[in-house]
Amino acid sequence: MNIGFIGTGNMGGAVIRTLKGVEGVTVYGVNRTRSKLDALAAETGLVPCEGVRELAEKADCVVLAVKPQQAGDIWPELAPALTGEKCLVSIAAGLTLEDLAGRVNRVCPVVRAMPNTPALIGEGVTAVCFDDPSLEEGQKKAIREMFSYSGDVHVLPESLFDVFTAVIGSGPAFIFYLIETMIESGVELGLEREASSRMVKKLFRGASLMAEQSSEHVSMLKEMSIAPAGTTIAALAHFDRTAVRGNIMDAIRMAYARSVELGG
Numbered sequence: 001m002n003i004g005f006i007g008t009g010n011m012g013g014a015v016i017r018t019l020k021g022v023e024g025v026t027v028y029g030v031n032r033t034r035s036k037l038d039a040l041a042a043e044t045g046l047v048p049c050e051g052v053r054e055l056a057e058k059a060d061c062v063v064l065a066v067k068p069q070q071a072g073d074i075w076p077e078l079a080p081a082l083t084g085e086k087c088l089v090s091i092a093a094g095l096t097l098e099d100l101a102g103r104v105n106r107v108c109p110v111v112r113a114m115p116n117t118p119a120l121i122g123e124g125v126t127a128v129c130f131d132d133p134s135l136e137e138g139q140k141k142a143i144r145e146m147f148s149y150s151g152d153v154h155v156l157p158e159s160l161f162d163v164f165t166a167v168i169g170s171g172p173a174f175i176f177y178l179i180e181t182m183i184e185s186g187v188e189l190g191l192e193r194e195a196s197s198r199m200v201k202k203l204f205r206g207a208s209l210m211a212e213q214s215s216e217h218v219s220m221l222k223e224m225s226i227a228p229a230g231t232t233i234a235a236l237a238h239f240d241r242t243a244v245r246g247n248i249m250d251a252i253r254m255a256y257a258r259s260v261e262l263g264g
Helices: 010-018 034-044 052-058 068-073 075-081 097-103 117-121 137-148 158-169 171-188 193-213 218-223 231-241 244-263
Strands: 002-006 026-030 061-064 087-090 110-115 124-129 151-155
Touching: 002 010, 002 052, 010 026, 010 034, 010 110, 010 117, 026 034, 026 052, 052 075, 061 137, 068 075, 087 137, 097 110, 110 137, 110 158, 117 124, 124 137, 124 158, 137 151, 158 171, 158 244, 171 193, 171 244, 193 218, 231 244
Parallel strands: 002 026, 002 061, 061 087, 087 110, 124 151
Antiparallel strands: 110 124
């Protein structure tokens, strides 16, 4: 399969790196900054293209990996080079299937996809939307396989993409915020910063692996750390009294509302 990436920045570059050495896959790329494109080509074996049209003509699957506000300049070159045998995959947030289909004059199938940032280390979660009825089974299989090298892949209807964006797309930033907060708490209470950072990162890694590997519900895993009148229940009771759970849910709902707004 020939896969072409329009944009080879953080997310595009992350997916490209996971495809390095995959048998039967040739990756093409274009990027506004040629030096970055050439560096990625040297690292991964990507074949640089001179422009969007050349890339679209060579690729079976074209991946739009630019910011939504940059996509407007791309359509005049891209649309004429697409055919019914190709497909367009967009990881540009906020561009709906209807937006994409309209921009390419409905000449080829379109797919929405959203990887989250841990795809940079092959531990991502990606949502793909196969709602376009013109997609062939072979194309669906190839697209799932392409993103599987970046982590887990979930097929979702477009109606759930804003939910995925709020919980999973934005989620890594929420986790990093908690990690940062706990590191600072350790420093405030006397730990050296390097030690606090190392301990807290291991804490999150261990707890995540435990949640992933255990057959128990996370509520039961939480209970394993709680003793009557102990330190953990004192902190959790404070969370409940100050509505921490509700505030987190409200924050995710705000992220969801913003995703809906961007897609409108």
